[in-house]
Amino acid sequence: KAFESVFGCVTCLPGCFTMYRIISEDDVPLISNDDVFAQYSRNDIESLHEKNLYHLGEDRMLTTLLLMCFPDMSLSFVPEAKCWTIVPHTFRILLSQRRRWINSTFHNMWELLKVEGLCGVCCFSMKTVVAADMIATMVLPASFLYAVYFVYTVIVQGTAMSETLVVIYAVTIGCQMLVFLLRSRWDYLLWFFMYLIFGVPVFFFILPVYSFWNMDDLSWGQTRQVAAEKGKSPGELISDEPAESDEPPVSGEPSGPSDSDEQGESGGGALAAADPELGGGMTAGKKLGRSETAPATDDSNPDDDNVHVLTTMAAV
Incomplete structure (x- = not known):
């Protein structure tokens, strides 16, 4: 998300980490725009493509609709x-x-x-980044298998290594290690x-292959089912165990696993506010003005006014 923000186009604003500007400083409806509501409230979803868009990635699709209706926004x-x-907290x-x-x-x-x-x-279009990301998603499993084959032929069979590879x-590896050092x-x-030993096989091969193989599975996930099996309400998106952190979530109640891109852990949020004073990650371009970050609180006290403001706007 930090990389996409450089382009002024975060392709997914996670539902539990987001605030949208309702109207611009010029009183132009943004999240409350009629075109956005008309597209987002469709009930004629039939194709597999649309079901994946609206049923599994509704927060991501909302971001795309905003870009379609307001291409000059940031x-x-x-x-x-x-x-x-x-x-x-479980592999399941x-x-x-x-x-x-x-x-x-x-x-999406x-x-x-x-x-x-x-x-x-500069000379880089966000469309180029999106296209490259799409291609990378499709070839991840193949690239992992090729890397395994490369290591096998070099170490086991003693084949001469390609200097280019x-x-x-x-x-790829050295730059990351250099930053850490x-x-x-x-x-x-x-x-x-x-991560190289255990994470790469899972995230580069197992998860992509499983996902594409089950592309027609439109169930929302195992979280509700696991809760139901333990006697909890199927509609509750809660963890089997309480959060370890003493600091409460912004919403006042623990939310379930985040439904959007890689922002599961604490820290960082894509925000957009209805009031320019509150800050926001979605700014109306043109530049209708770039809003500032919401004031940080010292202890993240749930009774703090700033936290209540975030909760209220997220609910809207």
């Missing part, structure tokens, strides 16, 4: 904002969550490519190697 990420959510829930994310993201990319006048920076892998984040080095 959707921004606010790293100073503090948000909380309960992340998936993670699997169902990633299935929703990957399928809704892939289908087709819609983003149709947006006229999509923003860009060595340079590519060295730059320069910032003296030695703990990141350990987790980086753990």
Whole structure:
């Protein structure tokens, strides 16, 4: 999201981490625009493509609709904002969550490519980034298998290494390690190697293949089912265990695993406010003015006025 924010076009504003500007400073309806409501409240969803858009990725589709209706707007990420959510704590829930994310993201990319006048920076268009992301999503499993084959042929069979591939892998891994070393984040080095060993097979192969294989599975995930099995209300999106953090979520109640892009952990939020004083990550372009970040609180006290403002606007 921080990278997309450079282009002024965050392609998904997570529902639990977002505030939308209702009207612009010139009293132009934004999130309350009739065209946005008409498209977002459709009840004639029939195709598999549309079901993945509206049923599995409704927050992502809302962002796309805003870009279609207001191509001169800027959707921004606010790293100073503090948000909380309960992340998936079992592989079963993670699997169902990633299935929703990957399928809704892939289908939403087709819609983003149709947006006229999509923003860009210098000579780079956001459409180019979206197209590259779509291609990368499709070839991730193949690239993982090729990497495994490459390591096998070099280490086991003793085949001479391609200098080009060595340079590519060295730059990819070396740049990340260099950043960790320069910032003296030695703990990141350990987790980086753990991710290479355990995370890459899961996120580069298992999850994409599972998601595409179950693209016609439009269920919202295992969270509700797990809650129902334990005697809880099927409609409750809560974790089996309370959050470890002593700081309450912004909404006042723990939310379930986040439904959108990679913003499951604490910190950072995509915000847009109805009041320019409150700050926002979605700014009406033209530039209808860039809003500032919402004032940070010292203790994230749920009784603090700023927290109540965030809760109220998110509910709207």
